[in-house]
Amino acid sequence: MTTAATGGSAPAATGGVLVVGYGNELRSDDGVGPAVAALLAGDPRLAGADVRAVHQLTPELALDASGASLLVLVDAAADAPAGEVSVKRLDPEAAVGEAGAAMSHHVDPAGIVGLARELWGVAPPVVVVSVGIASLEVGDGLSPSVEAAVPRAADAVAAIVEKHGRA
């Protein structure tokens, strides 16, 4: 695509911070990313940021990411203790290298960075906020320990965005 009408060649003109919480809300704790995004949607600390809750990362997010100054991703972590909130800055150089090896039905954070850089020549810094989970069973609620971690994860995102704003 080559016109702004369909968004193919020009980066989305977000210019600011893009926060994406992702996961399947009907697989219990996998929905923690969207839950954090929902909590942040009206948060004054993120005024001006583009906050989204999505089922999974998909390639077109690279277009929006390429126009952002910071991308914060919030996801469930199956390999961490339930309720543990961790923050990891993605190394953009290493990310592009990793992206090629693990492409699947969704795009991983490295894939988003890689696509943005390859196609539009620019990628924002990416910070991944992960929440350790207890269950991936079918169901639309979070485990108590994960539910309790949602405000902490939201605070972590807000702190990242505020720090970015001061920089």
Add this chain to the structure above:
Amino acid sequence: MSQTIVIDPVTRIEGHSRITIQLDDRGEVVDAHFHVTQFRGFERITQGRPVHEMPALMARICGICPVSHLIASAKAVDDIMAVEPTPTGADLRRVINLGQIVQSNALSFFHLSSPDLLFGFDADPAVRNIIGVARANPGLAKDGIGLRKWGQQIIEWLGGKRIHPEGIVPGGVAFQLTAEVRDRILAGVPEAIAAVERAIAWYKSDMLRWEEEASTFGNFRSAFMGLVDRQGNVDHYGGWLRVVDADGQLLADKVDPKTFNDYIGEAVEPWSYLKSTYWKPMGYPDGLYRVGPLARLNVAERTGTPRADEELEKFRWRVGRIASSSFHYHYARLIDTLHAIEKIEEILRGPDILSHHVRSVAGINRSEGIGVSEAPRGTLMHHYKVDDNGLVQWVNLVIATGHNNMAMNRAVLQVARRHVKADRLEEAMLNRVEAVIRCYDPCLSCSTHALGQMAIRVQLLDAGGVVLDELAR
């Protein structure tokens, strides 16, 4: 000693699954199975819910094709309410469904399958992925992303939300279309058409390279099923069911989709959660048929839009009136996408598209309802039963991937027989087995994707299930 090769999970399809390939004592493939290991569970968890909630609930089955379930579900509830959507409501549903077709087809072709087509099945997997495509052919990658975004925007603008849209409701749609949104969508049509036509031109220029591969890539005789309109054109939203055999002869035509249970049976195999559907008049397993983009082109006279019909003519000249190789799903998917874009424009230029009559209102008037539509991957059927209070008592979903289940198993077996030998567990060989599954773009849904979950594991098992060898990537 007989052995089994397991590929688990299959990458670049929706959801999780695995493939086992059974070898005999001489290392020759004797059988193959495509296992679906996830339990969707929606048919159970929706029992007892008010039926008017069903479309919104069903949309949550999948983050990739929520609109397809939303459409089929809303039609089933229309049936229970004994109500016809208003003409404008039905047209807006069509546009949202076609937006879904565009974005999902784009994901399948550009993101999931183009790496194989661009680099070849023997290429290093470190290169053969969407990042590799972005480096080698950035125009192709951008076209895919652009089509995805345009399709998603249509869903968001008309459906209210991009991922789990709520704008489709029993009786029609929730929102009246504004001229501003209509014009915004129409403004993207020329470039969307140009993007998919570039992809078609690229595919055609390269497809001779794959001629031999296509000949054994899930190439077998089968029936095909899809919805057609009164003129026999492709219809993604309504119309009649048509089934043709491998020679194009009509097995059934002008079948009311609400009577599908008279024609379609569902078999359960112990090795998969996915039911295998079959054409009842031919019995199980002989009643194998295929659905999806290839089936839609095989059953229809034409697509019904000019550019897509022009490409369909060339398609049939190249691969025959009834294309039998699963490889041609890719080509068919591009023509299906072109048709969807043209149809979106045609509907949006209709005189009544901005009408405020977008929804018919009614109560519970029947205890049973069926809704059928074409999802990106093929025909989708929702069948509900409710009590007098409209609470759901029973649900059966016949999904496109179920229609194709037997065909996928047949295709895996054919590819495995050609490419898999006991003494070689090579990436390219295994990827061909996976790739033939990707032709059908199966959606196994309910996927989770917590960090650290996705990987591919290849196991070599003996007849007793003991792991003899294992590869991971």
